[in-house]
Amino acid sequence: MAEVVLKDVVKNYGAMFAVNNVSFTVADGEFVALVGPSGCGKTTTLNLIAGLIPMSGGDIHIGDRLVNDLDPKDRDIAMVFQNYALYPNKTVFNNLAFPLQMRKLPRAEIDKKVQSAAKVLDITHLLERKPRELSGGQQQRVALGRALVRDPRAFLMDEPLSNLDAKLRVQMRSELKRFHQDLHATVVYVTHDQLEAVTMADKMAVMNGGFLQQYDTPANVFANPINTFVASFVGSPAMSLIPLEVASNGTQTVLQSSEGWELPLSPINARKALAASTKKVVLGARHSTLKLAKSAVPGSVPGKVYTVEPTGDITFAQVFISGAVVNISLEPSVAIRPDEMVFVEFDQERIHLFDGETTMALTL
Amino acid sequence: MSIATGQGTAVLAPTLKSKRVGPLQRIYNHRADYLYVLPALLVMLIVIAYPVYYTIELSFFKTPPNLQMKDKVFVGLDNYATILSSSSFREVTMNTLIWTVFSTLFAFLIGLAAALALHREFIGRGVLRALLLIPYVVSAVAASYVWKWLYHSDFGVIGALAVQFGLTDKPINFLDNLHTVLPSLIVVNVWKEFSFAMIMLMAGLQTVPEQLLRAAQVDGANAWQRFWHVTFPHLKSVSMVTVLLLMVSNFNSFIIPWVMTGGGPAGASDIWITQIYNIAFGRQRYGVAAAYSVILFIVMMTLGYFYVKALTRGDESRAG
Numbered sequence: 060m061a062e063v064v065l066k067d068v069v070k071n072y073g074a075m076f077a078v079n080n081v082s083f084t085v086a087d088g089e090f091v092a093l094v095g096p097s098g099c100g101k102t103t104t105l106n107l108i109a110g111l112i113p114m115s116g117g118d119i120h121i122g123d124r125l126v127n128d129l130d131p132k133d134r135d136i137a138m139v140f141q142n143y144a145l146y147p148n149k150t151v152f153n154n155l156a157f158p159l160q161m162r163k164l165p166r167a168e169i170d171k172k173v174q175s176a177a178k179v180l181d182i183t184h185l186l187e188r189k190p191r192e193l194s195g196g197q198q199q200r201v202a203l204g205r206a207l208v209r210d211p212r213a214f215l216m217d218e219p220l221s222n223l224d225a226k227l228r229v230q231m232r233s234e235l236k237r238f239h240q241d242l243h244a245t246v247v248y249v250t251h252d253q254l255e256a257v258t259m260a261d262k263m264a265v266m267n268g269g270f271l272q273q274y275d276t277p278a279n280v281f282a283n284p285i286n287t288f289v290a291s292f293v294g295s296p297a298m299s300l301i302p303l304e305v306a307s308n309g310t311q312t313v314l315q316s317s318e319g320w321e322l323p324l325s326p327i328n329a330r331k332a333l334a335a336s337t338k339k340v341v342l343g344a345r346h347s348t349l350k351l352a353k354s355a356v357p358g359s360v361p362g363k364v365y366t367v368e369p370t371g372d373i374t375f376a377q378v379f380i381s382g383a384v385v386n387i388s389l390e391p392s393v394a395i396r397p398d399e400m401v402f403v404e405f406d407q408e409r410i411h412l413f414d415g416e417t418t419m420a421l422t423l
Numbered sequence: 424m425s426i427a428t429g430q431g432t433a434v435l436a437p438t439l440k441s442k443r444v445g446p447l448q449r450i451y452n453h454r455a456d457y458l459y460v461l462p463a464l465l466v467m468l469i470v471i472a473y474p475v476y477y478t479i480e481l482s483f484f485k486t487p488p489n490l491q492m493k494d495k496v497f498v499g500l501d502n503y504a505t506i507l508s509s510s511s512f513r514e515v516t517m518n519t520l521i522w523t524v525f526s527t528l529f530a531f532l533i534g535l536a537a538a539l540a541l542h543r544e545f546i547g548r549g550v551l552r553a554l555l556l557i558p559y560v561v562s563a564v565a566a567s568y569v570w571k572w573l574y575h576s577d578f579g580v581i582g583a584l585a586v587q588f589g590l591t592d593k594p595i596n597f598l599d600n601l602h603t604v605l606p607s608l609i610v611v612n613v614w615k616e617f618s619f620a621m622i623m624l625m626a627g628l629q630t631v632p633e634q635l636l637r638a639a640q641v642d643g644a645n646a647w648q649r650f651w652h653v654t655f656p657h658l659k660s661v662s663m664v665t666v667l668l669l670m671v672s673n674f675n676s677f678i679i680p681w682v683m684t685g686g687g688p689a690g691a692s693d694i695w696i697t698q699i700y701n702i703a704f705g706r707q708r709y710g711v712a713a714a715y716s717v718i719l720f721i722v723m724m725t726l727g728y729f730y731v732k733a734l735t736r737g738d739e740s741r742a743g
Contacts (some may be wrong), residue, residue: 111637132643144638148656157652161643205642 061122061212068117077103079269082268088243092256095266139207141218145190152186176208214247297387301342305332316381325407331421339415346386350404359402481713488707502714519694523673529613534620559618567682574608627661667730
């Protein structure tokens with residue numbers, strides 16, 4: 060296994076920049092998830108690492124080698140694709156053997172490696188079958204096996220779980236995580252599902268519009284989102300964002316709503332808010348940090364219930380506050396109805412403030 | 424996978440149901456459907472079934488040359504015996520086989536090469552694709568006349584070029600030479616129908632998943648290995664269908680040899696259909712021509728059987 064280093068990587072199609080100056084380092088044995096919405100450039104980034112499409116600029120190192128001009132086959136990487144990409148006319152055995160045959164390994168060695176990979180993935184009984192005779196989960200295992208059999212420097216995975224049904228996806232997720240831990244494999248994993256990224260990855264690279272937004276551990280990305288995009292992308296449900304204006308009511312710095320109410324800020328938050336480039340400030344809060352009250356309490360703001368979604372152990376309420384939809388998690392016993400007027404209490408210690416103009420997080 | 428399962432149940436359901444009702448009841452249940460296809464069936468009876476029947480009937484008769492069919496004489500299998508024992512039958516059959524096999528082979532291979540070339544993106548691809556389709560859409564008679572002039576021993580461009588480049592001392596007599604006439608006609612035929620193979624295979628190439636080619640690339644396969652291990656297996660069904668359609672059309676060829684040589688010289692480019700045409704309308708021996716047609720019909724039906732089988736097998740592998 061080896062580290063993968065991207066430095067100022069660019070891929071453009073004319074004026075369209077699919078990947079724009081992306082730099083990050085995947086340490087040896089690290090599991091990094093590239094996440095972002097459709098079209099954010101995450102799959103393009105992966106294909107650039109694989110060498111399947113030519114780069115427009117920048118450098119990529121795999122291990123100690125600069126691989127910019129190397130063909131995919133010479134980069135010594137293995138890839139797992141979204142729809143498995145198994146060779147339909149070959150048996151499972153030959154699918155696993157293919158990368159080894161292409162490298163002209165002796166037959167006995169191929170046989171040994173295929174058998175051992177099949178054993179690890181528990182697909183030995185499937186070796187004589189054709190891919191179309193397998194279930195989705197089995198095909199996924201074979202695809203993984205084909206990557207595994209070669210002992211590559213890095214694994215590149217392009218949404219490998221997104222074709223599986225919800226239950227199988229959760230199961231394969233833990234298997235993949237286990238597989239990574241056992242092999243100490245360097246993995247670059249593309250997904251649009253931030254939950255997959257948060258649960259599996261050592262680090263996540265959040266991308267949007269071809270730019271790398273934030274690269275950090277899932278815990279840090281979750282706790283300190285660098286801008287409103289990351290804040291609204293990571294977390295389930297995502298962080299609620301309310302556009303407001305910072306103002307002073309004589310004694311205190313407050314956030315003012317166009318609906319007329321004011322939210323006083325703690326001294327620290329006040330300093331953050333005043334650091335914004337304009338008066339516009341976005342207030343962010345995660346569902347679990349918000350409290351719902353039926354009547355006004357200090358530090359609360361008025362809202363109107365939009366929907367109530369019981370999920371069993373938690374009930375999610377969506378509340379309109381100053382024109383924005385705010386998610387709040389409640390005990391199932393709390394009885395509220397749609398269109399009911401409520402008050403939402405913010406925890407000054409756990410709110411996030413973003414510059415309304417630059418969308419960047421306001422910090423001290 | 425789930426689509427296949429869906430199809431499976433859809434097919435299964437009517438079969439289960441039909442076990443409970445009799446065939447008459449089933450026809451009655453679908454009486455409107457039968458009514459809708461009735462006009463088409465009637466037309467087919469008149470223009471296909473009756474001619475086929477009448478040809479088979481004629482093949483057992485000696486027919487007078489004046490088309491007075493009431494004077495025809497029943498001769499049993501004599502017409503068949505005449506054909507099968509004649510030396511020209513063996514020659515013409517050999518010509519037809521050479522014509523069909525080589526036309527099909529080269530039309531397919533050149534069509535495949537063209538399809539692969541056009542599958543890549545490059546500047547001018549659309550124009551080139553349109554140009555390569557011209558042979559297929561051009562009238563066969565017009566093309567045959569043009570090629571006849573290209574091959575002409577005195578005024579032909581091909582001969583002139585061959586002399587200019589010093590390949591020969593004097594222009595070759597392509598169409599009047601026993602040994603060059605059939606290959607020359609096959610060249611025209613391949614030129615005419617390779618576009619068909621190209622279209623079919625281009626459609627087939629669209630079905631090769633991009634991800635599979637990428638997977639093969641990462642797995643270390645070079646361009647040829649990617650073609651052999653990924654692309655070609657995907658083209659198998661469409662290739663079989665294309666080859667069979669080409670073979671059927673080549674067994675039935677008429678226009679190119681008829682316009683360019685009329686089967687000559689000395690029958691060197693005579694194939695089944697030109698021969699049948701000659702027997703019927705040149706020598707007015709309708710009974711023999713009919714028997715000839717029946718033999719050809721049997722060969723074609725056999726081919727058709729394999730064609731349908733290949734088609735349905737393609738369906739099964741897709742559904743499974």
